[in-house]
Amino acid sequence: MGNRDKFNPITEDHLELRKALDSLPKEELNERVLEIQNRAQIENCSSFYDLAKREEGPGLKLMLEQTINIAERVKKLGGIAMVVGGYTRDTIMAKFGTGKRSKDIDIEVYGVEPDILGSELLEIGQVNTIGRSFGVFKVGDLDISVPRSDSKIGAGHKGFEIKGDPRMSMIEASRRRDFTINAMLLDPLTGEVIDYYGGIDDIRDKNIRVVDSEKFGDDPLRVLRAAQFAGRFGFGLDLETIKIARDTDITELPKERIGEEWMKLLLKSDRPSIGLEAMRWLGVIDKLHPELKALINVPQNPEYHPEGDVWMHIKKVADQAAFICFRENLSEDERKLIMLSALCHDLGKPEKTTTDESGKIISHGHEDSGIEPTKRFLKSLNTPNDLIAKVCIIVQYHMRPLLMTEVTEKGVRKLSAQIAPISIKLLTLFSEADLMGLDQPTKGPEIRKMADTLSVAESKPAPVFSGKDLLELGVRPGKDVGEMLRKLYEWQLSGHFMSFKDGLKFAQLAKFVIESRNLNIDPIVLLNGEVMTKDEMIDYVESRLIDESIQDMGTLVMTLILLRRDLPEVLEKNKTAILTAHKYGPVWFSHLDKEFYETSWKSFYGKFESGGKDVSSPLKAKSYLEQLEIGLDLIQIPRPSSIKLYERSFEIKPVDHSGFFALYDTDEYPFESGMFRGYRVMVQFNPDKNRVSVSILYESTERVVELDKMVRQLIPELAGAKKIGYLTADEKPDGTSFQLEDARDIYHRLASQLRI
Structure with a gap:
């Protein structure tokens, strides 16, 4: 025998x-x-002798040769070594033209006691004996074991007593495996496959079927493995298998094992959607993942989602994401991020999905609402915290590339900073997956191209300034250095400068801003009884010089105060009116001294505001201190030519108006025009800056504040404006620029809904 x-x-x-x-x-x-x-043609495969001769890869060739060596030694000892599990399954699948070549070889040894087997393996190479008490060994990349018997002695996934039993027959050992496709054995010396339970037929029929219905529930993890195999191989589930799985208690499974099966499904499947649906049919979604269960039957706008509900959308995105991961040859870490994001990106829709007045299905804000359920779901998979944080970034920003109507350097730089450490490349690839292969417009390729040009496609750019640079610029050692570095890097990422030379004036400004925080300066009492604090002045100066790159008269006065310089008499006399107008709107211009307004005021603003970009651009290139001196000169020695530039703004006419409301399309200074015409609310589109602003022209501070709140509620685009009564925005929430039609829409919304 x-x-x-x-x-x-x-x-x-x-x-x-x-x-x-x-x-x-x-x-x-x-x-x-x-x-x-x-x-027999299917059951008779190539022997490992033949495979080793043909194999060119050194790693797999060594594994094949080591398997031959082990099998021959076991044979001499009176036993037999058989290749089991995934390698045998994948070999048979290849016979049917499906599956991928396995790189893992598991060997089961019959007829040799574990101690003798361990000693024999030492003759081949270094042996890992961590599982020796169960008859489990590891030589290199090979896993070797004797047949084991499992006795259920307690609850849960680990409630087993496991014993090695080298005298067990092959049919009995195969019976303890989970599914028929994994219960076949292959003789490495002859290539013959032994199939006791119909695994070959199930592979041919693309079917997942349990081997032993009575033993299946002893290991609840098999329920998730069934779904994982269904997804990986595109197989269906045997009805009896579904019934058994649904009756199995999986609620005590450890998180790490659940996560392992999910990652195998997501990373090894060409069509993960099959595995996702299997998870649903087998009861995994119902029992373990309420965040995914909540997606089922949540409706979507059919104009953008003809596929159906959110659950159907998630499945399609997962399939497209798997394809993109393969196409782009992404690393394993990148694939984990993309595939988990496919599952999580719309977890906020159950909370945010509703219908608007026209009956259209909307899910505004689902990106932010999806963050908490994403954290809960990923923690249930024992996902590392750093990966959870990255997935949450994609969840929060996944709509940004789809909503961008215009790709600008500033927008791409800002997006790169917002999503760090996620790369622009990965975010835009995910947004492509979110389109599910549909022929819908996306700015993803254009965003990636711009990011490549700006060297921010893979990561944020390196900081221009170092701590050493700041010390050489006279910054005191200590916390100010760190605060300055943070502020300068923020400005750099926003596109204000890219080189050390261009950044010097910003470094001077940052130094001034931070050092001013340590000063003891009394608040200024305004004309309306309110006060302007030191911190408000610092914030106004910083905001103006960063957003506009140019002083206005209000920030010029504030700069002098923060520098503790005496104001010229003409400014000291009008200081309170200037600061009140700066904080509460241009209607307070009427409190300026008349002669000052007709000369110094107009002279300053003719150069600093009304002359258009040809006049202001040279000023913007200068530092805040240089601008300060130029401005003081224009105020103390008014220039007729500059006054004429300012007065030209009186002639600017609105492109539309209705009652107390007006719409202007100009890059100049239309406030005087609006006030002379009696407008109370002015909407301006600045074509040079693609900026929208709303000015509220009331002298009553209470009324300005009241209307300001109303405008912010009616116009979400302006909700984050920094000044009261003069609300500005340089870009829409999706990061794209405003156009005249956007300003016109805001004008019509205010004219129809704001009660003056």
Whole structure:
């Protein structure tokens, strides 16, 4: 009797089959023999001798040769070594033209005691004996074990007593495996496959079926493995398997094991959607993942989502994401991020989905609302915290590339900073997956191209300034250095400068801003009884010089106060009116001294505001101190030419107006025009800056504040404006620039809804 016969004996079933064949009519016998021969072609694979000769990859070649060595040694000891599990399954799948070549080899050894096997393995190489008590060894990348018997002794995934049993037969050992496709054995020395439970037929029929229905529930993790295999191989689920799985308690499974099966499904599947639906049919979604369950039957706007509800959308995105990961040859870490984001990106929709007045389905704000359920779901998979944080970034910003109508350097730089450490490349690839392969417009490629040009495609750019640079510029050692570095890097990422030379004036401004925080300066009492504090002045100066790159008269006065310089008499006399107008709107211009207004005021603003970009651009290139001196000169020695530039703004006419409301399209200074015409609310589009602003022209501070709040509620685009009564925005919430039509829309909304 050969070694194999001892562990693969002829059974009564074999004898009965032989008798049945002998009794068949000749024609029927020939057909049956042909079937057996065809089956034999599948069951007879290449031996590892042949495979090792053909293999060119050094790693796999070594594994094949080591397997041969082990099998030959075991044979001499009177036992037999069989390749089991994934390698055998994948070998048979290849016969049917499906599956991928396995790189893992698991060997099960029959007829050799573990101690003897361990000693023999030492002759081959270094042996990892961590599982020796169970008869489990590791040599290099090979896993070697003797058959094991599992006895259920307690609850849960780990409630088993496991013993090695080298005398167990192959049919009995195969019976303890989870699914028929994993219960086959392959003799590495001959290439013959032994299939006791119909694994070959199930592979042919693309079917996941349990081996032993009575033992299946002993290991609840098998429920998730069934879904994982369904997704990886595109197989269906046997009805009996579904029933058994749904009746199995999986609620006590450890998070790490659940997460492992999810990652195998997501990373190894060409069509993860099959596995996701299997998770649903097998009860995994219902029992373990309420965040995913909540997606089922949540409706979507069919104009953008013809696929159906959010659950259907998630499945399609997962399939597209898997394809993109393969196409782009992404690393394993990148694939984990993209695939988990596919599951999580719309977890906020159940909370935010509703219908508007026209009956259209909307989900405004689902990006932010999705962050908390994303954290809960990923923690249930034992996902590392750093990966959870990255997925949350994609969840929060996944709509940004889809909503961008215009790609600008500033917008791309800002997006790069917002999503760090996620790269522009990965975010835009995910947004492509979110489109599910539909022919819908996206700015993703254009955003990536711009990011490449700006060197921010893979990561944020390196800081221009170092701590050493700031010390050389006279910054005191200590916390001010760190605060300055943070502020300068923020300005750099916003596109204000890219080189050390261009950044010097910003470094001077940052130094001034931070050092001013340490000063003891009394608040200024304004004309309306309110006060302007030191911190308000600092914020106004910083905001103006960063957003506009140019002083206005209000920030010029504030700069002098923060520098503790005496104001010229003409400014000291009008200081309170200037600061009140700066904080509460241009209607307070009327409190300026008349002669000052007609000369110094107009002279300053003719150069600093009304002359258009040809006049202001040279000023913007200068530092805040240089601008300060130029401004003081224009105020103390008014220039007729500059006054004429300012007065030209009186002639600016609105492009639309209605009652107390007006819309202006100009890059100059239209406040005087608006006030002379009696407007109370002015909407301006500045085509040079693509900026929208709303000015509220009331002298009553209470009324200005009241209307300011109303405008912010009616116009979300202006909700974050920094000044009261003069609300400005340089870009829309999606990061794109305003156009005249946007300003016109704001004008119409205010004119129709704001009560003056």
